[in-house]
Amino acid sequence: MSRVLSEIFRGNRAERIVGVLNVRALSAGSASNSDSYDIVIVGGGIVGTATARDLKQRFPNYKMAIVEKENGLAMHQSGHNSGVIHAGIYYKPGSLKAKLCVEGLQMSYKYCDDKKIPYKKVGKLIVATNPAQVDLLHDLHERGKKNKVAGLELIKGEKSIKAKAPACTGLEALWSPSTGIVDWAVVTKSYGADFQKGGGAIYLKFEVTGFEEAKDGAHPVLIKSRSGKTLKAKYVLTCGGLQSDKLAQMSGCPASPKIVPFRGEYLLLAPEKAHMVPTNIYPVPDPRFPFLGVHFTPRMDGSIWLGPNAVLAYRREGYKWYDFHLGELMDAVLFPGFRKLAVKFLVPGLGEMFKSFYTPALVKDLQKFIPAVETKDVKAGPSGVRAQALDEQGNLVDDFYFDMKKGQGSGSVSERVLHCRNAPSPAATSSMAIGKMIADKITDEFKLKKA
C-alpha cells in the first residue's frame, strides 16, 4: 500500500486518491445487512477523517468504519474553503482554539512533508489601511506572540509592505511567515487513505437517517441509512458539519445549538493580475464581527481567490445564490437565535448581501489593499458554506460543542452516540490536533481499552 500511495503522490494527487478511495470504498448498497463495527464515525470531512485516523492508530484491532452521505470525502466545508494553513494569530490566548490551531499548523506541515502533499509557505500580511486599525493591529501582534506564533513581525510604512507584496498599500502590517496554503480536500482524502490502510472501512453514499437499539448485546447501536441499509456499532461518533445538529437530534439531543448556513462567495482574479498577490493579504478584522473579512488568497493551482463574504444560504448545502429549500430556510429564519442575530448584525448583513450582488462595491473594499484591482479583473468564483452554530440567544457558538443524551434517557443510543456539534474554524488547520482531542475524549467517555 505504501508503494501505491507514493505512486499516487507523484501524480495528480487529489484525483488519484479519490480513485483509490473509490476502488476500496463501500457504497451503502454493498453494506451487508448488517455489518458490525466497534466504532463508526459519521461524516467524511476533515474532522471525521482526522479523528478516525487517530482512533485507528491507537486501537488498531478495533473494527471501524467512516460513513459519508456523499460520493466522496471532503465534499462540503473541507473541500470548499480558503485553503489557508492559519498560524493562530487571532484567537484568545490560552483558549482551546489558539492551542489547537498552533499545534495543528505544526502537525499539518509535518504530515504534508511525510506524505509529500504539496503546500506553500507563502506567509500572510494583515494590513492596517487607516489609522483607527493600527492599535487593533498592535493588539493582534501581542495576541499572536502570546499564542507563540513563530516569526511574527510588525512592518511599518508602505515601502516595507511593498517589499512583501509590491502591489499592496497600507500604513502598517503584521507579517506572519509561517502561514501557508494547501488543498485541504487532498489532506482529508489522505487521512481517509491512512484510515483504510490501517484496516478501516469507508462507506460512501451512506446517509445516516436515524439511530435505534440494535437488540445485539455486542453491537447495540443500529445505524439506519436513507437507502435502507444498516450498520451495527458499539459506539458512534458524528462529525456532521452542516448537518451536525440534525444528527444530534436523531439520538434525542436538543435542537439547539442550531446550525445556520452562511455562504462565503469568492471572486477569481484574472490570471494576468495574479502576480500582484504573492502572499495572503488580509484586513485587520473588525472585532464586532465574527468573520475575518474579505481577503486575497493565492491557491495551490496558481489562481487567486478574493473573499469570502458571508451571506445567509437559503439551504444548508446551498453553494449558489439561487439554491433554495423552503423547509431549510424556514428552519433557519424561524429559529429565535437567528432572528436575534439578524437584528444585531442587520446593517453589516445587508451590506454583505448588497456586495454579493454588486461586484464593484466589493472591489472597492479590495482596492483599499491593492488599488490596481479593477472590476474588469474579477469574475464570480466558487463558494463555501460555513456551518455556524447559534444558541437560542443569537450568540455564535465559538467553542467545541459535544453532545450525548447520556443521563437523560436510557438505552444504548443515549449512552453510545457522541456528537461533535461544533468544531470551530479553522478546523482544517487544527484537524490533526482536533482529531487527537476528540479521540482522547472518546477513549475517556467510552472507557476504551486496547483490544
Ligand SMILES: Cc1cc2nc3c(=O)[nH]c(=O)nc-3n(C[C@H](O)[C@H](O)[C@H](O)COP(=O)(O)OP(=O)(O)OC[C@H]3O[C@@H](n4cnc5c(N)ncnc54)[C@H](O)[C@@H]3O)c2cc1C
Ligand atoms: C468559506 C470557508 C472558508 C474556510 N477557510 C478555511 C481556511 O482557510 N483554513 C482553515 O483551516 N479552515 C477554513 N475553513 C473552515 C474549515 O473548512 C472547516 O472548519 C472544516 O472543513 C470542517 O470540517 P468538518 O469535517 O467538521 O465538516 P465538513 O467538511 O462539512 O464534513 C461533514 C461531513 O459530514 C457529512 N454528513 C453530514 N450529514 C451526514 C449524514 N446524515 N450521514 C452521513 N454523512 C453526513 C457531510 O456530507 C460532510 O462530508 C473555512 C470554511 C469555509 C466554509
